[in-house]
Amino acid sequence: MDYQKIRAAVENPLLTAFNGLSPAVPVYFDNITAVPPNTTTEYVRVNVTFGITNEPTLTGSVDNARGALIIRVFTEKGKGPARNQTLLTTAVNVLETLNNTAKTDSGVFFRVGEINGPTFSATEESPHFMGRIDAGYVATVLS
């Protein structure tokens, strides 16, 4: 099992997509301290978690992992949901592309389940409006 390959399979395309926007939107992954508080700078936080690895199946042993993917988009509060939704759409497009990628002989075969959300929230203390989507995934390491 190569967890780093699995993480990279989803994190890299998300990073590329948000870096490709104009202006580029910073993306923070696990174990990276997000931007300081009280800033209105927009950013994205991606959390890839691992649940159960190599669960037994009827067809025998497979090198796969299941987990959750949670994407939070932070945009300026008080400016309506449009910008937040635009950034969430970027994330969803990446996940849809991943799901449409054909299985190859090597690398990681990554499939995202149904996407929950988006849900939105804002608190008095935070300068941000937060949009959130989450999905389960199954990833198989092919080589």
Add this chain to the structure above:
Amino acid sequence: MAAKKFKDLIPDVSESVKKALRQASVEIMNGLVKSGPAYSGEFSSAWYAVQPGETPGKNRSTGRIYRYDLRNVPKSKFKNLRQGTYYEIANGMEYAPYALDLEPGSFRSQLDENGDIIKPIKQPVAEDGRRTGQLRGQVTGGQGGISISTAPLDWYNTYVQGAALERDFGRGVKLGFRDGPLGSKKGFG
């Protein structure tokens, strides 16, 4: 030993299904306790199996890790089980959306009136850094502060979507059928 007539099995099947569902609820609630946070113990003891629209209760205990058993899922709740009936496992604490990492929220102070750290009842997964946001895990890395966390960020999504929920449900159903009227513990026929 005379075999039971098919129609005589129906009540036993119904009883077995109820037992399986109750036991599955217990396994899931204990799974949530194992995966989730437990600082004072209130949140982890406030899981309930409820029908949609039904309000879950509050915490059952404090200061300890609560262990669920069949008494927490009373038989009477499953009395009118019909096709299409479903139950939810819900937490009754008002701050549940924050504890489940579904919404940003305000964190309580982790210091007592003397300024001493209040020890959590569960082994922390992180215990330093200053908070930089309103989500679990939004802390500075080791730069002072005492942001104690007893569960990793998005533990609930990981439990539900990472197959642990299915595993616990499956285990509960197996145990429930085994202990039900048709199970190996009670004999058959």
